Each structure stands twice: as structure tokens, then as C-alpha cells.
Amino acid sequence: MILLLRYCHTHFFVALLWALLAGASVTVPAAAAEPLLDASLRCTQALKQRDLAAARAACSQAAALATTPAPGRAVGPPQRLEALYRWGDLLLAMNQPGEAEPVFRQAFALSESAFGRASLESALALEKLGMALLRANQAQQASAVFVQSLEIRQSRAGATSLLVADSLHALGLSAMELREPLLAEERFRRALAIRQQLLANNHPLLGRTLNNVAVAVEAAHGAAAALPLYESALALLQVAVGPDDLSLTDTVESLARALTTLQRPEDAERFWRRALAIREAKQGREHIDTATVLNELGVLYATTRRFAAADEVLRRALVIRQNAFGINDLQVAEVTNNLGTLMILQGRLAEAYPLLQHSASVTYVALGSGHTITQNRWANLLRALPARR
Numbered sequence: 522m523i524l525l526l527r528y529c530h531t532h533f534f535v536a537l538l539w540a541l542l543a544g545a546s547v548t549v550p551a552a553a554a555e556p557l558l559d560a561s562l563r564c565t566q567a568l569k570q571r572d573l574a575a576a577r578a579a580c581s582q583a584a585a586l587a588t589t590p591a592p593g594r595a596v597g598p599p600q601r602l603e604a605l606y607r608w609g610d611l612l613l614a615m616n617q618p619g620e621a622e623p624v625f626r627q628a629f630a631l632s633e634s635a636f637g638r639a640s641l642e643s644a645l646a647l648e649k650l651g652m653a654l655l656r657a658n659q660a661q662q663a664s665a666v667f668v669q670s671l672e673i674r675q676s677r678a679g680a681t682s683l684l685v686a687d688s689l690h691a692l693g694l695s696a697m698e699l700r701e702p703l704l705a706e707e708r709f710r711r712a713l714a715i716r717q718q719l720l721a722n723n724h725p726l727l728g729r730t731l732n733n734v735a736v737a738v739e740a741a742h743g744a745a746a747a748l749p750l751y752e753s754a755l756a757l758l759q760v761a762v763g764p765d766d767l768s769l770t771d772t773v774e775s776l777a778r779a780l781t782t783l784q785r786p787e788d789a790e791r792f793w794r795r796a797l798a799i800r801e802a803k804q805g806r807e808h809i810d811t812a813t814v815l816n817e818l819g820v821l822y823a824t825t826r827r828f829a830a831a832d833e834v835l836r837r838a839l840v841i842r843q844n845a846f847g848i849n850d851l852q853v854a855e856v857t858n859n860l861g862t863l864m865i866l867q868g869r870l871a872e873a874y875p876l877l878q879h880s881a882s883v884t885y886v887a888l889g890s891g892h893t894i895t896q897n898r899w900a901n902l903l904r905a906l907p908a909r910r
Contacts, residue, residue: 567580584624602642608624641677641678641684647667671688674687693709705740725757731750732750735775765799800814808841809842809852812838819860838856857876857877861901861902864905874905880902
């Protein structure tokens with residue numbers, strides 16, 4: 522059996538960090554004499570202008586100033602924490618969790634010193650630290666940190682507060698990374714119940730939480746059980762943010778994957794094409810997230826024997842990923858595997874072999890010989906060997 526590998530990356534972190542960061546405000550006098558406040562103002566302005574280079578420079582400077590001793594300075598712990606949080610959040614938005622982790626550890630140390638270990642301020646710092654650990658593939662450590670944050674919030678804010686819901690949701694994320702979908706489902710449902718009690722019916726957070734309930738249900742019980750939950754989540758989000766908002770794409774893509782699993786390719790294609798249209802409009806035709814949708818569409822077309830269409834979208838995905846990551850990257854190897862398998866399906870073994878050889882060698886270097894993905898890609902390469910005889 523030919524293996525056409527399709528990664529199912531469920532995106533828990535909705536792409537709203539720019540809006541979150543830019544929405545924050547800093548109260549600064551017109552001519553700020555305090556260097557920290559001046560850097561914070563420039564950081565906020567750069568974020569609002571989507572100027573990543575300027576934001577990185579200003580936000581990192583503000584964070585450095587926040588941890589620099591300065592007797593008699595005109596700013597207190599809240600302003601210093603704000604600078605650290607904004608820099609750490611920006612690093613996460615740029616997919617640099619390893620750099621974000623020490624920033625959030627500094628924030629926790631500052632919160633603990635200024636407000637006490639059992640304060641809500643310290644709970645927030647712990648939650649942000651946990652998110653950095655989670656993004657750095659340290660789910661076990663992240664879970665322990667999230668538990669600490671939850672215990673503080675339960676004590677200080679009450680068991681049914683929105684802050685507790687945030688901690689439960691974070692624990693759901695770590696449970697999914699630890700491959701404990703039943704536990705994740707329970708945590709997501711608890712978070713959803715609290716949010717449903719306290720938020721407006723059309724609040725986007727309800728749709729996003731329900732989406733993650735569906736992700737856990739799919740992992741634990743299968744696509745058929747998750748499908749109505751995905752549909753409900755999408756309906757909620759469309760009311761909250763509109764039909765073409767970027768934040769819809771996670772749920773739209775999850776629906777497409779579930780429909781593919783349920784062998785409903787026509788319905789799956791409709792949702793993949795919707796996701797592609799949104800990502801191209803909001804992020805651009807050359808964005809790496811656009812490439813992910815193109816790769817998924819290519820797999821769908823290949824499995825339904827629309828070979829020309831599959832070839833077109835897979836080659837688009839390959840160019841985008843090569844430009845973004847270089848040729849020796851796992852994401853590039855994923856596409857070359859799928860292109861090579863497409864060639865095999867058409868009997869074009871001579872064209873398949875170099876593509877599959879590249880995919881297998883890159884995967885071997887990255888993951889080792891014992892990994893299931895490596896073994897599957899070597900199996901695909903063996904199918905193209907008659908072309909070398």
C-alpha cells in the first residue's frame with residue numbers, strides 16, 4: 522500500500538497575537554524622561570504599525586530596562602511587567618519559545634517579589650511561562666506550571682472565574698501535547714462551561730474553546746463524534762468575527778480534516794478551498810500557512826486521482842516552504858514525499874525517486890531511523906526503486 526502521508530497539525534494558538542499586542546496601551550507623557558516608558562511607547566507604536574523590526578528592537582530594549590536596577594526610577598512593577606510580557610508575547614508570535622521562556626521567568630520573579638508568590642499577578646506570569654514551555658515541546662513542565670497558576674487563581678478569584686477557565690484551557694492544551702485526549706476533553710469542557718456562564722453568547726472565545734473540545738473529542742472518540750462540535754464552533758465564530766476572519770481557519774481546516782477521515786472528499790475540498798481563500802487574502806499567497814493548506818489540498822487531490830491539480834498545488838507548497846526554510850527542512854521533506862508519492866500513483870517512478878530520496882534522507886537526519894515517519898518514507902522510497910534498476 523502506498524503511503525501518502527498527511528500531517529494533521531491542529532493549531533491551538535489562534536493567530537491573533539498581533540491584534541492582542543497592538544491592542545495594549547501604555548500611558549506615557551508626551552515627553553517621557555523615563556527610558557523604560559519611552560521604549561515601551563515605541564514598542565507599542567511599532568506593533569500597531571505592524572513594523573516587526575522596529576517592534577523587536579523597542580520591545581527588547583524595554584524588557585532589558587525592566588530588569589535593570591535603577592534606584593529612584595519613576596516606574597513600578599506593573600510597567601516593568603508589562604514590558605516583559607509584551608516582549609515575551611512577541612517572541613512567541615515569532616515562534617521563538619526558547620527565547621521567551623527566560624523573559625517570562627524574569628516576569629515571575631518580579632511578580633513574586635513585588636506582589637507575593639500567591640498573587641494573581643504571579644499566576645499570570647506562571648501561565649505565560651507555561652505557554653512558552655508548551656511551545657518549546659516541554660509539555661510535562663508546562664503542565665506543572667499551569668497547575669500552580671490554577672491553584673492560585675482558584676484561591677484568589679474563585680473556582681468559577683474566567684481566570685480559572687483560562688488555566689483549565691491551558692491544562693487542556695498540555696494534556697493534548699501529552700497525548701491524553703480524554704483528560705484534555707474534560708479540561709476544555711470545564712473551561713467552556715465557565716465561559717458560557719460569564720461571556721456573551723456571541724463571544725469568539727466560546728467558539729475557540731468549543732473547537733478545542735472538538736479536537737480532543739476527535740483524538741479520543743474519532744472524527745464522526747467531533748464533526749458536529751466543529752460545525753457548532755464554526756457557526757459561533759462566524760457570528761462573532763465574520764465569515765472571512767483569519768481566526769476561522771483553524772476550525773475550517775479541522776473540519777476539512779475530519780471530513781477527509783470520514784471519506785467525504787467533496788465536502789473536505791470545499792472547506793480546504795475556503796481556508797485557502799482566507800489565508801491567501803489575509804496572509805498572502807506566499808505565506809507558510811498558505812503552503813500548509815496547499816499541501817493538504819494536494820493530498821486530497823492525489824487520493825481522488827486528480828493528478829494534475831495535485832501536482833500544481835503541491836509544487837506551489839514546495840516552493841513556498843523551500844523559500845522559507847531551505848531545502849533540508851522537515852516541512853519541505855513532507856511535500857517532496859507527497860510529490861514523490863503522486864508520481865508513483867501515475868507510474869512515473871523515475872521522477873518519484875529523487876523526490877522520495879530527498880524526503881527520506883532529510884527525515885532520517887531529523888528524526889532518526891526508529892521514527893515511524895522515517896520508516897514510512899523509506900518504504901515509499903523502496904516503491905520507486907524499480908526506476909533505478
